[in-house]
Amino acid sequence: MSGPSHKAILSAAGRLFGERGYRAVTVRDIAGEAGVSAALVMKLFVSKDKLFAAVQPDESLLAELNVPTSELGSALVFRVLMRRERGTQEPWAMIPFSVHDSPDPETARIEMRERYLGSVAGLIGDSTPDRRFASTVTALMTGFGETVRTLGLFEGWDFDELVAHYGKIVQAQIDACAATPA
Known part of the structure; x- marks a missing residue:
């Protein structure tokens, strides 16, 4: 799935992880930044670790x-x-x-x-x-x-x-x- 919510979550996660690091960022922080619920973040990415891996530098x-x-x-x-x-x-x-x-x-x-x-x-x-x-x-x-x-x-x-x-x-x-x- 790569709709607008998916892209917003990846964008927010990339920015927040890049600014504050893995440990300082919560799923709720990412959800708030992306304008979605924490539940949707977890539904789409399963875990914070998997979301972190999805936004790694390429x-x-x-x-x-x-x-x-x-x-x-x-x-x-x-x-x-x-x-x-x-x-x-x-x-x-x-x-x-x-x-x-x-x-x-x-x-x-x-x-x-x-x-x-x-x-x-x-x-x-x-x-x-x-x-x-x-x-x-x-x-x-x-x-x-x-x-x-x-x-x-x-x-x-x-x-x-x-x-x-x-x-x-x-x-x-x-x-x-x-x-x-x-």
Whole structure:
């Protein structure tokens, strides 16, 4: 089922979990934010754990990038800023909450790490044994997504200037990866 109530619940849960974390959010909080009853939330999602799993960051958004490798840094930063402007869920900002507040943090850490590192490594062509460039890009984007959303950093910056500025920082790692012999 994916009607308006289902979408409203997912949207509210994603935002609340992203802002406050798993433990600090109740099913009633989500229901209130979505404008539905707690009973409907439970009927549709069965448990808070299953709802939390349904709103986890999705690294597949990386596969949707259809830009030359030379523009990936700016494209990644642009997407974070567009999600901020639209008030939509920020997957990069949710990574820390998804791990720390998970019912099983160690398993969540391993799963999130592998999902994101694998996706970023594939995106930038990182074949180093330790995926050093993918690790750095993931760290840069997670930090950027989290601080833009949570701390409100860069609020006074011009949108395009910020894309160019932070995009260059991310792009430096992508370019270094491309310059590394396989």
